[in-house]
Every structure is written in structure tokens, then in C-alpha cells.
Amino acid sequence: MIEFKQIHKSYRVAGHDVPALNGIDFQIGAGEIFGIIGHSGAGKSTLVRLINLLERPSAGQVIINGTDITALDAAGLRAQRQRIGMIFQHFNLLSSKTVAQNVAFPLALAGEHGKAQIKARVAALLARVGLTEHADKYPAQLSGGQKQRVGIARALATEPQILLCDEATSALDPQTTQAVLQLLADLNRELKLTIVLITHEMDVVRRIADRVAVLDAGQVAEIGPVAEVFLHPQHPTTRRFVLEAESVDEGEQVDDYAHVPGRIVRLTFTGDATYQPLLGAVARDAGVDFSILAGRIDRIKDTPYGQLTVAFTGGDVNAALQQLAARGLSIEEVRA
Numbered sequence: 001m002i003e004f005k006q007i008h009k010s011y012r013v014a015g016h017d018v019p020a021l022n023g024i025d026f027q028i029g030a031g032e033i034f035g036i037i038g039h040s041g042a043g044k045s046t047l048v049r050l051i052n053l054l055e056r057p058s059a060g061q062v063i064i065n066g067t068d069i070t071a072l073d074a075a076g077l078r079a080q081r082q083r084i085g086m087i088f089q090h091f092n093l094l095s096s097k098t099v100a101q102n103v104a105f106p107l108a109l110a111g112e113h114g115k116a117q118i119k120a121r122v123a124a125l126l127a128r129v130g131l132t133e134h135a136d137k138y139p140a141q142l143s144g145g146q147k148q149r150v151g152i153a154r155a156l157a158t159e160p161q162i163l164l165c166d167e168a169t170s171a172l173d174p175q176t177t178q179a180v181l182q183l184l185a186d187l188n189r190e191l192k193l194t195i196v197l198i199t200h201e202m203d204v205v206r207r208i209a210d211r212v213a214v215l216d217a218g219q220v221a222e223i224g225p226v227a228e229v230f231l232h233p234q235h236p237t238t239r240r241f242v243l244e245a246e247s248v249d250e251g252e253q254v255d256d257y258a259h260v261p262g263r264i265v266r267l268t269f270t271g272d273a274t275y276q277p278l279l280g281a282v283a284r285d286a287g288v289d290f291s292i293l294a295g296r297i298d299r300i301k302d303t304p305y306g307q308l309t310v311a312f313t314g315g316d317v318n319a320a321l322q323q324l325a326a327r328g329l330s331i332e333e334v335r336a
């Protein structure tokens with residue numbers, strides 16, 4: 001478990017303190033995939049770099065599995081860092097070393113492994129990330145997705161319990177992003193690896209994270225299970241991220257509905273309800289008509305969800321909405 005306790009961090013720039021984090025106080029559970037999302041300058045990189053003490057807090061504590069890492073001595077910190085892997089947006093591979101040598105590097109650095117042992121471990125890691133036949137190539141000969149797989153294999157070499165991902169898919173195309181996220185999700189399950197990923201893309205969080213914290217100006221604006229935060233965003237920053245992810249312009253949409261008669265609501269279905277014919281049954285029962293103005297069915301990690309914007313006319317609309325709510329749908333009024 002990773003605990004941030006009353007973290008403050010400022011940078012000293014030209015004689016002035018520039019605040020980056022302002023009272024961060026939350027926990028990340030062991031084995032979780034935890035997303036940290038925020039706009040540029042929100043403090044994401046600073047926060048994630050506190051976990052391996054690439055940055056030190058100005059005040060507060062970072063506690064990992066009960067140990068206050070801000071209080072460790074140099075040897076303690078070295079040992080702690082081996083239990084934390086990190087991958088980066090631009091991969092940070094050594095260009096003069098082969099794929100296998102890049103992956104072997106942290107093992108050689110740790111100094112605890114013999115040559116044969118390193119060779120076997122590197123082979124196993126490369127097989128796991130699907131790069132066996134690229135072992136002797138140099139980074140420049142690989143695609144972006146392959147480079148990030150090398151980054152992942154290298155980060156996992158010392159068998160860390162925590163993997164930090166700093167915009168790890170931001171330089172990749174959508175298809176490659178999907179494959180790398182799938183690999184991270186599989187590794188999380190297989191190795192019970194805790195994954196902390198920072199991103200400015202809600203879609204990355206939606207695909208693999210269990211929980212998310214939305215950072216805004218150095219503070220946590222919103223935190224919770226991804227489905228909750230994504231489907232019912234409370235903070236304006238979160239709403240903006242969700243709308244970006246869905247390519248929806250809410251203002252435009254409401255204007256478009258100006259000529260649509262009836263009461264307009266947004267219905268959110270999750271889990272099994274997503275595939276049930278609830279809307280038709282309830283409409284028949286309450287004697288209302290409905291027209292669907294917008295809709296999507298998608299997944300948040302493994303949970304299917306549907307969101308429909310619907311205009312109800314005629315009959316007893318209140319009764320229809322009550323019935324839908326009773327069946328577990330959540331209902332937001334778009335226009336009364």
C-alpha cells in the first residue's frame with residue numbers, strides 16, 4: 001500500500017517557491033491499478049516521482065507498506081527503489097545497448113545476479129512481453145510499442161511490487177496503446193503488481209484503472225472508483241476530461257435539443273442492466289413515448305455500461321423514471 005500523508009511540494013525557482021502539490025492525502029491499495037489524471041502542470045509527475053523519491057516532499061510523508069520512505073537512509077532507499085519499476089513516455093532506453101542488454105541493465109546494477117542467472121531472467125522477461133526474436137536489436141530498430149515493451153521488461157527485471165507509468169502510452173498510436181494497456185492489465189493480474197499511471201487521457205484510465213484521482217492545481221479534485229468518477233463526474237475538471245474522452249460538447253448538445261419536445265434525461269446503465277430491455281418495458285408500463293437523442297455502450301475496465309440521452313413525452317414520465325431508478329439506473333436531468 002502507498003500512502004500520501006499531507007504532502008506539500010514546492011520547487012525553488014529563482015528565489016521563489018513555486019507550489020506543485022498542496023495537501024495530498026490518499027492511499028493506493030496493493031494490487032490496484034490506480035490512475036492519476038490532470039492537465040499539464042497539475043502536479044502528476046511530481047506526485048508519481050515522490051513514490052520512488054526522485055522528488056522529495058517539502059512536507060508530509062510517503063509511506064509504502066508501512067515504511068516512511070522519506071526517512072530511509074541511502075542503503076534503505078536503494079533497496080526500496082529496486083521494488084519499484086518505472087516506465088516513461090519516451091521509453092528512456094539506452095540506444096547503444098541491445099534490447100537484451102537494456103533489460104539486463106538493472107540486474108547488473110543490483111549486483112546480486114550471476115551471468116547465467118541474468119541471461120535466464122532476461123530471456124523470460126522478453127518472452128513475457130513478446131520480444132524474444134528482437135533480443136539482439138537496438139532500440140532504433142524497434143517500433144514505439146516494441147520500445148515500450150522493452151521499457152516494461154526492464155522495469156520488471158528486479159521483480160518490483162510497484163510499477164509507475166509516466167504517460168507511458170502518450171507517444172503511441174491508439175492500437176498500440178490498447179495492446180500496451182492490455183499487457184499492463186495482464187501483468188497486474190499475474191504478478192499482483194500495483195500499477196500507478198499518470199496520464200492526461202481519460203480513455204487510458206477508463207480502460208484499465210480500478211480507481212482514479214483527478215489532480216487540479218496540486219490538489220485532489222476528485223477520487224474514487226473509475227466507474228463512479230467517469231459516469232458521474234462532480235468536479236468541472238473531471239467533467240471536461242470525460243467530455244473530451246467521449247468527444248461530446250455538452251453545450252452544443254443542449255442547443256441541438258432546443259426543438260425536441262418532452263423531458264430530456266441522461267440514463268446510465270451499468271453491469272447486467274446494460275443489455276436488458278428495460279426502457280421499452282418501462283415505457284409500455286407507464287404509457288410514455290421516448291426518443292433516443294444520443295447513446296453509447298462501452299466498457300469501463302471489465303464493466304459494461306450504457307449511457308442514453310432520451311426525450312420522454314406523454315403518459316406518466318415521473319412514474320417511468322421512478323421505475324427505471326428502482327431497477328438501478330441512474331438518472332440525470334438534462335432539460336425538465
Ligand SMILES: Nc1ncnc2c1ncn2[C@@H]1O[C@H](COP(=O)(O)OP(=O)(O)OP(=O)(O)O)[C@@H](O)[C@H]1O
Nearest residue numbers: 011013018020038039040041042043044045046047
Ligand atoms: N524541476 C522543477 N523545477 C521547478 N518547477 C517545477 C519542476 N517540476 C515541476 N515544476 C512545476 O510544478 C508544477 C507541477 O508540475 P508537474 O510536472 O508535476 O505537472 P504535470 O501534471 O506532470 O504536468 P505535465 O503533464 O505537463 O508533465 C508546475 O507548475 C511545474 O512548472
